[in-house]
Amino acid sequence: MDGKLPVDLLVENYGRVKDLAYSYVVLPWGSTEPHNYHLPYLTDCYLAHDVAVDAVGKAWTTYGIRGMVLPPIPLGAQNPGQIQLPFCIHARFETQKAVLNDIVRSLFIQGFRIFVIMSGHGGNNFKSMIRDLVFDYPEMLIVNCDWFAVVPRTDYFEERFDDHAGEQETSVMLHYRPELVNLAAAGNGDSRPFNLQSLNDKTGWIPRDWSKTSVDTGVGNPKKSTAEKGSAYIEVVTDKIASLFNDLVTKNVY
Numbered sequence: 001m002d003g004k005l006p007v008d009l010l011v012e013n014y015g016r017v018k019d020l021a022y023s024y025v026v027l028p029w030g031s032t033e034p035h036n037y038h039l040p041y042l043t044d045c046y047l048a049h050d051v052a053v054d055a056v057g058k059a060w061t062t063y064g065i066r067g068m069v070l071p072p073i074p075l076g077a078q079n080p081g082q083i084q085l086p087f088c089i090h091a092r093f094e095t096q097k098a099v100l101n102d103i104v105r106s107l108f109i110q111g112f113r114i115f116v117i118m119s120g121h122g123g124n125n126f127k128s129m130i131r132d133l134v135f136d137y138p139e140m141l142i143v144n145c146d147w148f149a150v151v152p153r154t155d156y157f158e159e160r161f162d163d164h165a166g167e168q169e170t171s172v173m174l175h176y177r178p179e180l181v182n183l184a185a186a187g188n189g190d191s192r193p194f195n196l197q198s199l200n201d202k203t204g205w206i207p208r209d210w211s212k213t214s215v216d217t218g219v220g221n222p223k224k225s226t227a228e229k230g231s232a233y234i235e236v237v238t239d240k241i242a243s244l245f246n247d248l249v250t251k252n253v254y
Contacts, residue, residue: 007056008069010049017068023249024067024114025107026052031076031121032089035165036218038186039173041087045072047169048120050176051147051238058242065249069118073099076121081210085217097129101136108137114248116143118241122164141248150240156233158224165189166220168233175230186223187216 006012006020028051030044040046049072056067075091083090100117107115117126126144133142148168154160159167166189173181191214193200213219 005057005060005066007060007067008049008053010069010071020066022068022112023065024116024245025070025112026056026067026116026118026245027070027103028052028072028118028120029076029124029126030072030074030119031078031091031123032074032087033076033078033082033121034085034088034217035169036187036189036216036222038182038184038222039165039170040180042072042074043165043169043173044076044120045074046120046177046180047172048072048118048147051120051172051234051241052118054234055238055241055245058238059245062242063246063250065246067245070103072120075099077123077125079123079207079210079213081208081212082217084211093129096124096126097132100126100129101133104133104137104140104142108140113139114141114143116145116245116248119144119146120148122146122148141253143244143248145241145244147237147241150237151233153233156229159221161191162220163191164214164220165218166222167225167229168220170222170225171227171230172234173230174225174227175234178227183222183225187218189218189220189222190215191219 006016028048030048032041034041035043052069056069059065059067075096078088078090082088104115130142130144153168157167162168198204
């Protein structure tokens with residue numbers, strides 16, 4: 001990264017960052033879980049991290065604001081039927097909250113006041129944690145960003161139902177880390193809805209039993225995924241997130 005702005009703690013050292021002032025910090029947060037047969041267990045971590053680095057870089061080149069991306073957290077909340085799968089790790093709400101609290105406390109002591117969680121796992125929910133943390137750290141602006149929901153997928157991907165390891169995630173992985181994708185091995189991502197329509201239409205909610213929902217651990221067919229689709233989608237996503245970073249640093253929330 002010689003000659004480039006230090007924005008990623010996975011590769012940076014203290015010597016390069018110690019004399020620079022950073023306006024905000026981004027924490028990628030993913031999970032450790034199967035992603036069909038063709039994507040790695042840490043897909044959510046890779047994508048949250050790479051989107052964060054891309055957006056922070058754009059925020060610097062476009063707006064001149066400097067941010068740092070922390071190493072991704074691989075602790076995700078899982079559904080019933082997933083914990084039985086080899087190497088799938090379920091992190092309880094209390095566990096995630098304790099980890100998040102320690103990170104926020106550390107950054108607060110260091111003088112940082114703008115902190116963004118870049119979430120790559122739909123099963124995680126940070127809203128209640130953030131509500132508690134802002135009482136403990138009222139001077140800290142803590143923001144959650146689900147990168148996969150920033151821009152509607154419908155204009156970029158063909159599959160209508162695409163929830164996990166499908167066309168969206170696979171295309172973005174093909175854009176960022178094609179060497180980790182084995183599309184030839186992918187299952188179809190076939191899934192089964194609830195028998196109760198009231199649950200399917202969100203009148204009520206329960207966690208899905210993954211052993212009864214998915215055949216190959218995926219939900220959504222990845223077969224039409226391409227790097228070109230991922231690139232077009234992520235270009236717009238990271239533009240919007242870079243704009244968010246600029247707003248947080250340069251404007252008043254209220």
